[in-house]
Amino acid sequence: MDEVLKQLYDAVLDGDSKTTAEKVQAALDAGIGPEKVLNEGMVAAMGEVGRLFEAGEYYVPEMLIAARAMQSGLAILKPQLVKADIKPAGKIVAGTVKGDLHDIGKNLVCMMLEGAAFEIVDLGTDVAPEKFVEAVKSTGAQIVALSALLTTTMPNMKTTIEALKAAGLRDKVKVMIGGAPVSEGYAHEIGADGYSVDASRAVSLAQSLIK
Amino acid sequence: MATRFSEYIVDRPQRLAMPIGIYAGLEITGATVRQAITNVDAQAKAALALHEALHTAVVLTGMDLSVEAETFGSQIRISDNEVPTVVNRLVKSPEEIRALPIPKVGSGRTPVYLEAARQLADIGRKQGIPVLGGMIGPFSLAGRLFGVSEALEISATDPQTLIALLEKVTPFLIDYARAFRQAGAAGVIMAEPAAGLLSPRGLGQFSALYVKRIVEAVQADEFSIVLHNCGARLVHLPKVLESGAAIYHFGAPMDLPAALKAVDGKVILGGNLDPTAVFYSGTPETVSAQAIALLDAARPYPKFFMSSGCDLPPGTPVANIRAFLDIVASYSN
Numbered sequence: 001m002d003e004v005l006k007q008l009y010d011a012v013l014d015g016d017s018k019t020t021a022e023k024v025q026a027a028l029d030a031g032i033g034p035e036k037v038l039n040e041g042m043v044a045a046m047g048e049v050g051r052l053f054e055a056g057e058y059y060v061p062e063m064l065i066a067a068r069a070m071q072s073g074l075a076i077l078k079p080q081l082v083k084a085d086i087k088p089a090g091k092i093v094a095g096t097v098k099g100d101l102h103d104i105g106k107n108l109v110c111m112m113l114e115g116a117a118f119e120i121v122d123l124g125t126d127v128a129p130e131k132f133v134e135a136v137k138s139t140g141a142q143i144v145a146l147s148a149l150l151t152t153t154m155p156n157m158k159t160t161i162e163a164l165k166a167a168g169l170r171d172k173v174k175v176m177i178g179g180a181p182v183s184e185g186y187a188h189e190i191g192a193d194g195y196s197v198d199a200s201r202a203v204s205l206a207q208s209l210i211k
Numbered sequence: 212m213a214t215r216f217s218e219y220i221v222d223r224p225q226r227l228a229m230p231i232g233i234y235a236g237l238e239i240t241g242a243t244v245r246q247a248i249t250n251v252d253a254q255a256k257a258a259l260a261l262h263e264a265l266h267t268a269v270v271l272t273g274m275d276l277s278v279e280a281e282t283f284g285s286q287i288r289i290s291d292n293e294v295p296t297v298v299n300r301l302v303k304s305p306e307e308i309r310a311l312p313i314p315k316v317g318s319g320r321t322p323v324y325l326e327a328a329r330q331l332a333d334i335g336r337k338q339g340i341p342v343l344g345g346m347i348g349p350f351s352l353a354g355r356l357f358g359v360s361e362a363l364e365i366s367a368t369d370p371q372t373l374i375a376l377l378e379k380v381t382p383f384l385i386d387y388a389r390a391f392r393q394a395g396a397a398g399v400i401m402a403e404p405a406a407g408l409l410s411p412r413g414l415g416q417f418s419a420l421y422v423k424r425i426v427e428a429v430q431a432d433e434f435s436i437v438l439h440n441c442g443a444r445l446v447h448l449p450k451v452l453e454s455g456a457a458i459y460h461f462g463a464p465m466d467l468p469a470a471l472k473a474v475d476g477k478v479i480l481g482g483n484l485d486p487t488a489v490f491y492s493g494t495p496e497t498v499s500a501q502a503i504a505l506l507d508a509a510r511p512y513p514k515f516f517m518s519s520g521c522d523l524p525p526g527t528p529v530a531n532i533r534a535f536l537d538i539v540a541s542y543s544n
Contacts, residue, residue, distance in 0.1 A: 059410040
């Protein structure tokens, strides 16, 4: 691996936003292609972050600052990716369902998915089913990611899936869900395509859904 | 340290069963969550109704982890059928944290909880039933004021700012716990869920250290801190124990049999059936089966009580709580 990409990888892993941005610029200045910078420098590092999280060596703070560092690098890299017509791994509309204001789980999932080169349309919290429908229509997303932390709001995941069906979009998108009160069984019950127990595993789930 | 409540747990013929939460009592009284969190009588009646219907060995006040943040000035969203949620970040910078006044206990909705505790303690005293108040822990309160994601981030990048906020919330929490003690509660369940998202080292630095200060200020023979952490795993256990609470209560992520083995009878642990998967979504039969599995695993350990791993959500069927209590009682017999 190029030395500068190794330094970029380490900076993301350390959650060092400033160095990450500097190394992305340095890599581009050295003539390394934006796709290679993205995949070998940052996506690989975020993959390692996920592995370390699953292994119990990283915790949520380390994951958050690594994702923040990735974002600082992406801010510099994105125009180059667009210029080179590099497509994202997929497009995902994400949000916490209607009535629910909790965002940490959803934010973590978005950050980790972005770290795996997905394009994220984050609708925020308390998102009505019709907003998910509109976003899928306007963005052409392949996946809808729904989050809920409350037993009283988790039924809105089903309502959202029904709204996608009613809009004729259900066959065009996969739906993945997550959050403290939901489970694999609940995903099956409401007709979602997948469930992830945490943000790291949400990446592999999204990758499998989009294949 | 051994407290009266810890003796109450251990020195009884049957394993204590203490599901957390009073909102199922609303199913009996017909009041809404909104009423229970804003009105002393509605809250006390729900707690009492649950106790009378199920003959619980402990009476709890409501668990509402927005009341302290609201007292500091956070906006909250209240609804009829869900516990309140904090809407906004109250402070976003070191300057705002420095300027943040520490509110007085007695402002906001704290009197609802304190007066409910006083009323219930008066009744509990006559029946020999202990009453526990509910309050938030320091890191979780800091997270509600600063944003949970943001508080977690600065735990790694700007610990001094987080410490400045913890220095603001801890004196308030000491006063709040003290007010529960003065109200006659046998203790408080201090909920520190967000601390389970920290690394073990972070938990020690940004949670246990401050819980310890509260414990040292208020814990006494007649007043126990029951430290609840529904996010903690076995790897966190040594740091959680540094807080010095008399009793610990864990959620579903904790490997309780392993934790019981690790503490070797030095402290009391409780938990940890999943409040949603087991109590809310289950049936009396599945609740009983899950409870038996945990009772079997905890059989060698006397310093253990059976509980839900977290607050039971509104709408949890009373029949499921009854099944839990019945199976614990019959298992012990």
